[in-house]
């Protein structure tokens with residue numbers, strides 16, 4: 001196989017093989033290979049067919065391996081005309097298909113993922129369920145089976161596919177019915193609410209996991225990968241395709257036209273970004289990447305700009321942690337004492353300054369103690385997350401003693417529903433999320449209310 005890849009690489013270098021790109025700045029793709037599964041990518045043209053055939057022929061004659069006519073298929077993009085498709089597939093001599101089937105055991109989705117496209121997985125689970133005689137097992141036995149088998153069957157697919165709500169509901173329903181011993185013609189009493197069953201054991205529950213949350217956790221893991229391993233090929237493709245930018249922490253925008261995977265990422269990103277305790281944090285190395293004011297890098301996970309006691313200029317915002325050290329390696333915090341509340345000041349003083357002897361700064365998963373992403377920490381965070389905080393937030397808004405229209409305005413902010421350019425971009429109402437006043441990259445709610453030059457001046461005047 002190495003020989004084949006080598007041939008392809010030579011052909012690519014000589015500009016004979018024209019790779020495809022999924023985005024302008026994206027990496028060029030020529031082939032993907034895992035064991036004996038191979039996918040080639042190239043432009044749809046007669047010349048390219050000739051090149052592919054030459055490479056394959058050369059490889060086949062030298063290795064005496066044959067290409068399987070049955071298993072090999074050609075798939076064209078939607079933009080290729082019917083005549084071209086017919087011509088090229090007959091030239092290649094392989095069957096044409098609109099559906100590539102499975103790759104490494106995962107269904108490749110060419111259309112919108114719906115309940116129907118996941119039907120085979122559901123059938124698999126139902127088949128498994130019908131084999132077990134629920135009424136001969138004890139409650140504890142059914143609990144063990146539903147936790148260890150039923151809940152793990154869909155997880156492989158869940159790692160890359162964001163399930164429609166219906167599917168998650170159906171999975172939960174199957175799990176619930178099995179637990180209480182329902183059969184096709186007899187429904188038993190479900191004596192404890194599903195919500196309670198899904199709580200951890202020390203909170204009156206049984207620790208059963210909800211399908212939607214498990215699915216979201218896998219998507220959070222993908223978010224984490226996008227941040228922490230931007231150099232992997234598949235992540236390069238994703239980052240360029242969806243315009244994530246060059247920073248470690250990507251810009252993640254919803255798109256009207258997006259793959260199922262991207263929808264999943266956007267849904268999970270909200271969870272990653274929203275809550276302080278378990279979102280992304282930095283581990284201080286040489287301090288050259290971390291923004292002193294805007295990034296989460298202090299051990300207490302406080303972001304300085306959130307607690308600052310005075311306005312911070314845009315120039316200060318750009319400063320890295322390394323900018324606040326002297327040549328001898330000690331902190332150089334002159335002139336900013338008044339901007340930092342005393343608790344943070346003490347913490348800052350007690351933190352070892354960055355040093356050029358250290359490795360570079362690196363992102364860590366704020367949710368776990370060792371900074372490594374784990375499904376357990378993600379699930380725990382999801383379970384205990386936002387709703388309670390949000391509830392507090394909303395009651396705070398409605399209890400605020402000011403005029404009603406300001407309360408309504410606050411309510412809109414809390415729902416992140418101000419028509420900022422960032423918001424408009426997410427709905428494809430504009431192509432540009434930047435602020436027209438100060439030209440910051442993203443005009444978000446927090447930007448127009450707090451970070452923008454203009455609003456800062458208003459704040460100082462009033």
Ligand SMILES: [Zn+2]
Nearest residue numbers: 435437438452
């Ligand atoms: Zn601005």
